[in-house]
Amino acid sequence: MLAPRFARGTIQPQGKTQMTGTTSRRDFLKYGSGVIGASMLPFLKALPARAAGGDVLVAVTGQTINSLDLHRTGTNRASYQVAVNCYDRLVSFGTKEAPGGGLSYDYSVIEPELAESWTISDDGLTMTFKIKPEAKFWDGTKVTAADVKWSFDRAVSVGGFPTVQMKAGGLIAPEQFEAVDDETFVIHLERPSKLSLPDLAVPVPFVINSKVAMANATAEDPWAMEYLHKTPAGSGAFKVAKWAPGEQLVYERNDDWAGGPLPGPKRVILREVPSPATRRALIERGDVQLSFDIPNKDAAELADKVTVYSTPIENCMHVVGLNTTFEPFQDPDVRKAIAYAIPYEDIFQTAAYGRGAPLWGGSTEIDDIAWPRKSPYYTDMDMARSHLEKSAFAKGFDVPFSISLSLADWMEPTALLIQESLAGLGITSEIEKIPGANWRTAALVEKRLPLHLENFGGWLNTPDYYFFWAYQKGHLFNSSNYENPEIEALVDETLHMSMEDPQYMPNIKRMFAIAFEDLPRIPLWQPALNVAANGAEGYEFWFHRQLDIRPLKGA
């Protein structure tokens, strides 16, 4: 029984190490399983034989998964992957080729996951979903519309991030969700929106086994937050076999998954290794098959040794924020002077090691609605000086330059290079490092940082969604306190507008033109999510920037 799996295992790549005669884990698994007898523990006995055939994948990450329930308060980003891998949503996104190699989700294609089919009424206000009759939770019970309703009710009721994300798609109150019969689920919208259907494919509206959850709910905890935090109850492609926060998460395949094609590996082991140097040694040696979210530097250096996917993150930009409450930045010429003074290429090479996509030196003509897009600015100190001379601050000024300590890996080199360049204009900036826990309050809530670096990425991939968060007055990621009546009107009008609407494209182009003229945010580059694979195939980039293990295969 083991023999054929063995045979497949013998052609595994070994990583590009120079030595001979060493024993990597793969060798151990291959040769070792022959001598491991029945006296061994079941885990130990089962694993080596399977690993040789690609049935077990080992991935490493630097982040900690702190909850198995995305809806809980305090659940961190790394934990979103449990919602992706262990739960199903009604719909999912398609797959396309990613720029920079590998695969990516496709925002423009909505595919079924738990829903077999769906219809949207002509007025766009009623969405009716037919749930796959064969869809079953892990405990064997059928996935019903009542489960979907309970899960959606939970997402809009628990507050915090899940509720905010649901709201983006116009999903606000439990009254909007209706379980007509076991297999028919209806959503009533207050207004038609192009964001509603995609918002059902983000990790938040996942479907929970409501019978199990309610059996473990209490009067103080009606949404079973305590129970689901440690014990997922879903219908997804993988179950959680073991979870030790700070150490590892072991996924085990659900062979009855109805949401999509059955994943290749039977077991995926995700180990938490905080040190990037250690993770790099592991992936280079081929002892782990996937290293998720590696630093740009490692991505650049590993690219010719193992397979590295560097996918520019959609709808995401690293920008310089110029706060309009700071007097010199109210002058358009000062803003343009700074935009021309930024050493873009140096920053891109130093801070990003060339990973991602440049966002400078674009054409002044806006002829499409691609976003993020290159700004028309480029490094030109003469242009910068002439703009500054036109302004009321020709002699320069002093300004604090704020960066977040928890994002120092890209913010620090970027800020240093900009600081040096601004000094050439007579603008003196002192770098102020703000602790990660304070950053959000200072930059996004109080919006009190004159000159700062910022990063926002929208999950829903339309330019108007980006503008809604980052350019509209008072909105969270508008860290520059930017306010422009035309932008306000344009975003309000366009946010829920269908992309087929004849007015959509002109509106978006106008937003771009205003944003590049007013420059509250100067685009630097589009960051990349780097993943290294050595013995795993099928990696797919997702906007949520977490590891979707479902398409992975052993090489």
Place this chain on the structure above:
Amino acid sequence: MSARLTSVLSRIAQAIPVVIGVVVISFVLTRALPGDPAVYFAGAAADEASIAEVREALGLDKPMLRQFIIYVGDLARGDLGQSISSGRPVAEDLASRLPASLELTLSALLLSCAVAVPLGVLAATRPGSPVDHLCRVLVTAGVSLPTFFTGILLIYVFYYLLGIAPSPLGRLDFIYIEPDHVTGFYLIDAALAGDAETFLGALKQLVLPAITLALFTMAPIARMTRAAMLGALSADFVRTARAAGLTNRTVLYGYAFRNALLPVVTTLGMVFSFTLGANVLVEKVFAWPGIGSYAVEALVVSDYAAVQGFVLAMAFLFVLLNLVIDLAYTLIDPRIGFAAK
């Protein structure tokens, strides 16, 4: 013996004000830190209302004094609170992480003593000899190399280049299941379960991080042993012993070494306590799920309960350690009265 017991109890009683002080200070200090946990844990896209909800859920909307009373009340019931970042009770987190740190630190110290003490003794008995120089070089190298550097270097040589060491993936490689929890020390638990395979697996994982830490802790121990031995060897009683015709061995180990042990044990206690809390870097490099990295992560996100739990656990450990060291003094030197202290 009962006199000793009463004195031990009185020592423990003396520690109570210290612990109370630690409780108050850790409570005030965590809250004095910049950062708002409610904002942090509400997530990046949260609005004012959801932040307020989170603040209420965490009990941070109450006045400081009220929060403190609730905290002390919980403490009295043995409840260290709930860590927001790990989502588990702090006591549970500490119970799983403290043994990991203790196992690593204790093995490192054992290793370190096994090398440093004999080296120090040899260096003292032969000052200026090659052994003495070796001791000096080793000690200088040990302290001057930061632990994360030694750790990465060892991984590079023994794992990456030579392939002798196992993957630096924490306490156990993923092909093993951890032994049933008895003490939380994998080596002991595996031995108790009679599982030689897991014992070896855990031991292999332990070797590199233990060597890394041992290299760092060797320096103070070797230096202190050498200095104390030099002092003891030039003392009058050693001269008397030699004059009385005792063998060199008896003089060295029976008299000089025993007298030199006091400062060595003191140093050992200090080294132990700072390594336990300060081996964050080693933990990070070897993916060791210890208490140091837990505390640092909790501090970064202003996870009050976890930070307070860590400080309290360390305080208890210190009190205990000092007690053990004081007891060790009386064993080494009977002249030191325990009750008098």
